Amino acid sequence: MKALERHILFSLCSFLFLYLLLSASVAFSGEGVKVGEPVPTFVLIDDKGKPRDFGELIDRPTIIYFTHNSCWYCEQIIHELKRAEAKFGKKNLRIIGINVMATDEELVKAYKEELDFTFPMFAGNREDVLRTYRINYVPVLVFIDAKRIVRKVVGHYIHEPELFKTIREISK
Amino acid sequence: MINRREFLELLLLTSGYTLLGSRLSLASPIQDIEVSEVDLNITYVTEILKPPKRSNVDIWIPVPQTDQEQEITGLKVESPLPYRFTTEPVWKNRMVYINTERLNPGDRILMHYRIKRKATGVIVDRQRDPSRYLEPSEWEKWDEKISAFVDKLTAGDDNPVEIARKVYNALIERLRYIHEVCGRGVSTITFEEKVGRCDEYHALFRSMMMYRKIPVSWEQGMALPYPSELKKEGQFEADCINAHSWVRFYIGDGRWFPVDVSEADRRPALKEFYFGRLLPDRIKLSNGRGFTLAPPQRGIINTFAYTYIEAGGIPAIYGHNYRNRIHYKLIDMRREKQ
Numbered sequence: 237m238k239a240l241e242r243h244i245l246f247s248l249c250s251f252l253f254l255y256l257l258l259s260a261s262v263a264f265s266g267e268g269v270k271v272g273e274p275v276p277t278f279v280l281i282d283d284k285g286k287p288r289d290f291g292e293l294i295d296r297p298t299i300i301y302f303t304h305n306s307c308w309y310c311e312q313i314i315h316e317l318k319r320a321e322a323k324f325g326k327k328n329l330r331i332i333g334i335n336v337m338a339t340d341e342e343l344v345k346a347y348k349e350e351l352d353f354t355f356p357m358f359a360g361n362r363e364d365v366l367r368t369y370r371i372n373y374v375p376v377l378v379f380i381d382a383k384r385i386v387r388k389v390v391g392h393y394i395h396e397p398e399l400f401k402t403i404r405e406i407s408k
Numbered sequence: 409m410i411n412r413r414e415f416l417e418l419l420l421l422t423s424g425y426t427l428l429g430s431r432l433s434l435a436s437p438i439q440d441i442e443v444s445e446v447d448l449n450i451t452y453v454t455e456i457l458k459p460p461k462r463s464n465v466d467i468w469i470p471v472p473q474t475d476q477e478q479e480i481t482g483l484k485v486e487s488p489l490p491y492r493f494t495t496e497p498v499w500k501n502r503m504v505y506i507n508t509e510r511l512n513p514g515d516r517i518l519m520h521y522r523i524k525r526k527a528t529g530v531i532v533d534r535q536r537d538p539s540r541y542l543e544p545s546e547w548e549k550w551d552e553k554i555s556a557f558v559d560k561l562t563a564g565d566d567n568p569v570e571i572a573r574k575v576y577n578a579l580i581e582r583l584r585y586i587h588e589v590c591g592r593g594v595s596t597i598t599f600e601e602k603v604g605r606c607d608e609y610h611a612l613f614r615s616m617m618m619y620r621k622i623p624v625s626w627e628q629g630m631a632l633p634y635p636s637e638l639k640k641e642g643q644f645e646a647d648c649i650n651a652h653s654w655v656r657f658y659i660g661d662g663r664w665f666p667v668d669v670s671e672a673d674r675r676p677a678l679k680e681f682y683f684g685r686l687l688p689d690r691i692k693l694s695n696g697r698g699f700t701l702a703p704p705q706r707g708i709i710n711t712f713a714y715t716y717i718e719a720g721g722i723p724a725i726y727g728h729n730y731r732n733r734i735h736y737k738l739i740d741m742r743r744e745k746q
Binding site for chain 1: 458460461462586588589590591592593594596597598600601603604605608645647648649707708719720721722723724725726727728729731
């Protein structure tokens with residue numbers, strides 16, 4: 237019986253820990269994403285089902301790319317992002333995907349497999365994330381410099397010259 | 409110089425116009441607001457591109473229904489896979505449902521029908537219970553900023569039409585239309601960001617009106633070209649970019665008043681028109697938002713205007729796994745009687 241109680245207590249503590257971890261926002265206390273201010277980051281579920289602070293990945297000029305499964309334009313952008321990574325180099329550019337349809341790792345994993353999305357991707361269908369980044373539609377691309385300052389937010393389809401130009405700007 | 413075929417076509421069109429009087433000749437300039445009905449043969453195609461890697465595939469395709477604004481006849485489905493018609497219980501939206509273990513590249517499901525889409529204004533529907541249209545979907549809940557805005561905007565007003573007109577004007581003033589995005593239609597974000605497409609405009613319209621206890625219905629479909637832009641035949645992608653929504657609010661005695669705020673913002677010349685009337689430039693495919701399909705899907709869909717596919721319970725990717733197209737053939741176009 238005691239073993240069962242311990243098991244239940246451990247499960248509850250694990251659940252509480254996971255909940256607190258997922259609820260935590262890191263390095264952000266403002267009303268939403270703003271150009272010229274530090275990027276808000278969150279602990280989200282990745283494609284392996286692990287909660288992870290995606291802010292830890294922002295250690296170089298970074299693009300956070302918000303997308304979902306119904307957006308055809310978004311698929312075109314993936315090809316542009318791959319070409320951008322090849323052009324500027326992995327060491328100089330980080331790309332992070334957030335799928336706003338996904339609530340768990342299943343959809344993220346399937347999306348990455350289907351589209352050969354080689355960048356880290358997280359499940360972003362969370363009210364706090366969507367409100368903070370003001371995601372009312374996709375695609376949205378958030379450009380961040382190496383100092384983790386938001387430099388530009390593009391809320392529409394982006395053409396390659398504009399993408400490359402903006403990457404150069406956040407790389408200065 | 410025109411060739412013989414063009415001459416004969418022109419002759420036929422001219423003869424038709426002479427004989428039928430109120431029908432519009434394609435050769436004559438068309439004023440959109442004069443067109444009272446478009447008559448089209450539609451073929452809606454869902455084509456599998458790269459089948460999803462996961463097995464156990466579910467497909468839901470919205471089926472248009474006849475109502476006061478459109479007449480659907482000759483509905484016929486061609487599918488290499490077994491299908492059935494289903495109806496979801498909440499808003500009675502109808503759909504074609506397919507379940508299959510796997511799909512093959514090039515599988516095509518075709519839906520043929522003829523639509524007579526009318527220009528409409530206020531409709532009378534005493535079967536509708538207005539109280540059902542006071543419940544916001546999860547994307548249309550309002551916050552204190554929206555309620556304070558509406559309080560200030562409509563202080564002292566009780567007439568639904570007057571309140572709606574103020575909200576309509578305010579949204580056109582406040583929001584900026586953006587085309588090439590797939591919207592989520594979240595009112596609170598739209599209010600703050602001041603940008604969006606039809607879903608964003610109409611979600612916020614609903615929120616503001618429902619806050620004032622005025623019932624508002626959500627109508628969802630696909631945008632057709634404007635009558636003046638219709639060709640004899642044409643096709644377009646039936647995806648989130650061409651999906652279109654509009655709304656009707658309740659003015660009492662079974663009467664529902666239409667508005668299309670986003671189109672009014674896009675086409676300022678039609679701002680007066682779109683407060684109370686709709687052009688026949690749309691196909692209605694469903695009512696309501698955020699409902700559960702039949703049989704239930706696993707993912708969340710906030711509107712149902714085009715084919716939705718899941719594989720193993722995971723939404724398929726539009727443009728990668730599948731795509732939809734609408735082919736139309738113009739049969740006739742009528743204008744209002746003078």
